[in-house]
Amino acid sequence: MGDSGTLALVESPVQLLNVLEWAHVHPPAVPTPRPGAASAAPGPAAPGRQLTVVALAPRDPMTRGQLRRMAELAMDEGIVVRWCEARSGRGSLLRTAAELTPALRSAGRVVLGDPFSRLVQVLLPLTRAREIIVVDDGTATMEFTELLTKGARLVRWHRSGRRPSPADAAFGVFASAARRRLTPGRGRQVELFSSMPATPPSGMALRANRFAWTRARFGPPTISSGTDIVGTSLVETGVVDLERYLTAVGILATSHGATRYFAHRRESVDKLHRLSVETGLEIVRPDLPLELVARRGPIGHTILSFPSTVVHTLPLALEGTGVKIQVCDVDPEWLTDSASPRAQSFLSGITGTARDLHGLASVVSGQATAIAP
Structure with a gap:
C-alpha cells in the first residue's frame, strides 16, 4: 500500500456499514468491482487512494456472521477486505499488531469504528497517518466525543464508575497514546463521520452520515x-x-x-x-x-x-x-x-x-x- 492508501479497522458489522457510507460520500479509489457484483452507484472517485478494510474478527458467532456478510457487500463494491483473527488465542494480539504494522505505517489515512476498543488502542499508535476518520459505532460515538473533549479516559459509559481491573491498568498506556492520536493537532487531521447527535471537540471536523449508500443500494x-x-x-x-x-x-x-x-x-x-x-x-x-x-x-x-x-x-x-x-x-x-x-x-x-x-x-x-x- 502506498502512502496515499486508506486503511479501515472494523470489528462489527455496523462499523463496516458506516465505512461503506463514508466511502460513498468521500470515495477513495477502489479496484473494479467483481464481475457480476451489484453496484451501489457510488459517486465519482479520484484516483490514488485505495481503500482496504481490515476486519478484526470478533468472537461472538452472530457478530462474526453479520461481519462476514458485510465484508461480502464491501467486496461487491470493489473494496479490498482482509479478515484478521485478532482474538483467536494467546499471542493473537501481538501477532495481529506485527502483521498490520507495515500497512499502518504506510497508510496516509486511517478509518476506525471503535476508539474504545483495546485492540484499536494498541494498533492506533503504530500509524503515521496524517488523517484519521472515526465512523460511528452506535451511541458510543456520543460518549467518545464527550470524553475526548474533557481529555478523559476512553471508557464505555456502562463500564464507568467501576473499579479498574489489572487489565485496565495494563492497557492504560495504550489508551493514553490512542487518545493523543485521536486529538487533532499539528500535522494531524481528525474527522468524525456520524449520524449521531455528537459534538466533536475543537479542531475535529464533522461530516454527517445520512445513509446515502444504504438508500441507494437497497x-x-x-x-x-x-x-x-x-x-x-x-x-x-x-x-x-x-x-x-x-x-x-x-x-x-x-x-x-x-x-x-x-x-x-x-x-x-x-x-x-x-x-x-x-x-x-x-x-x-x-x-x-x-x-x-x-x-x-x-x-x-x-x-x-x-x-x-x-x-x-x-x-x-x-x-x-x-x-x-x-x-x-x-x-x-x-x-x-x-x-x-x-x-x-x-x-x-x-x-x-x-x-x-x-x-x-x-x-x-x-x-x-x-x-x-
Missing part, C-alpha cells in the same frame, strides 16, 4: 401492516434487569399488536427463547445490520425501540418510506444494582435527542399498559 422496502419491536442488549451488558425487560416487551407487544422482535446480535439465546414463549413474538435474528434489513423489507409500518442506535439511524435509512418509529424510555426501576451511575442520563439522552432531531413519538411501557401519545 429498497424501497415493502411495508407490512404489522408492528415490529427492536431488541436491545442492555440486559446482556448488565444495565437492565432481565425480568423487568421481559415484562416491558410483553406489554409493548400486547398493547401495540406487535408480531416480530428483531434481536440485537448480542442478545442471549435463553433470553430470546423466553421472549418467544412468554410474548408470542416471532424472533428474527438479522443477518445484516438492521438499517439494511429494514431497507430491504418487508418491515412493519410501525417500529418500537428502546434506547438504541437505531432510533437515530432508522429514520435516515427509512426516510421517505412512511414507516413510523417510536421510542420507549428505560424506566429507572428497570436498572440493575450494578448499572453505571450514568446509565439513566445516558439512555434518556439517546431517546430525548431522537425525539428532538427526528420528531419521533414516544411510547411508555408501564406495569399494565403501554401508551403511545
Whole structure:
C-alpha cells in the first residue's frame, strides 16, 4: 500500500456499514468491482487512494456472521477486505499488531469504528497517518466525543464508575497514546463521520452520515401492516434487569399488536427463547445490520425501540418510506444494582435527542399498559 492508501479497522458489522457510507460520500479509489457484483452507484472517485478494510474478527458467532456478510457487500463494491483473527488465542494480539504494522505505517489515512476498543488502542499508535476518520459505532460515538473533549479516559459509559481491573491498568498506556492520536493537532487531521447527535471537540471536523449508500443500494422496502419491536442488549451488558425487560416487551407487544422482535446480535439465546414463549413474538435474528434489513423489507409500518442506535439511524435509512418509529424510555426501576451511575442520563439522552432531531413519538411501557401519545 502506498502512502496515499486508506486503511479501515472494523470489528462489527455496523462499523463496516458506516465505512461503506463514508466511502460513498468521500470515495477513495477502489479496484473494479467483481464481475457480476451489484453496484451501489457510488459517486465519482479520484484516483490514488485505495481503500482496504481490515476486519478484526470478533468472537461472538452472530457478530462474526453479520461481519462476514458485510465484508461480502464491501467486496461487491470493489473494496479490498482482509479478515484478521485478532482474538483467536494467546499471542493473537501481538501477532495481529506485527502483521498490520507495515500497512499502518504506510497508510496516509486511517478509518476506525471503535476508539474504545483495546485492540484499536494498541494498533492506533503504530500509524503515521496524517488523517484519521472515526465512523460511528452506535451511541458510543456520543460518549467518545464527550470524553475526548474533557481529555478523559476512553471508557464505555456502562463500564464507568467501576473499579479498574489489572487489565485496565495494563492497557492504560495504550489508551493514553490512542487518545493523543485521536486529538487533532499539528500535522494531524481528525474527522468524525456520524449520524449521531455528537459534538466533536475543537479542531475535529464533522461530516454527517445520512445513509446515502444504504438508500441507494437497497429498497424501497415493502411495508407490512404489522408492528415490529427492536431488541436491545442492555440486559446482556448488565444495565437492565432481565425480568423487568421481559415484562416491558410483553406489554409493548400486547398493547401495540406487535408480531416480530428483531434481536440485537448480542442478545442471549435463553433470553430470546423466553421472549418467544412468554410474548408470542416471532424472533428474527438479522443477518445484516438492521438499517439494511429494514431497507430491504418487508418491515412493519410501525417500529418500537428502546434506547438504541437505531432510533437515530432508522429514520435516515427509512426516510421517505412512511414507516413510523417510536421510542420507549428505560424506566429507572428497570436498572440493575450494578448499572453505571450514568446509565439513566445516558439512555434518556439517546431517546430525548431522537425525539428532538427526528420528531419521533414516544411510547411508555408501564406495569399494565403501554401508551403511545
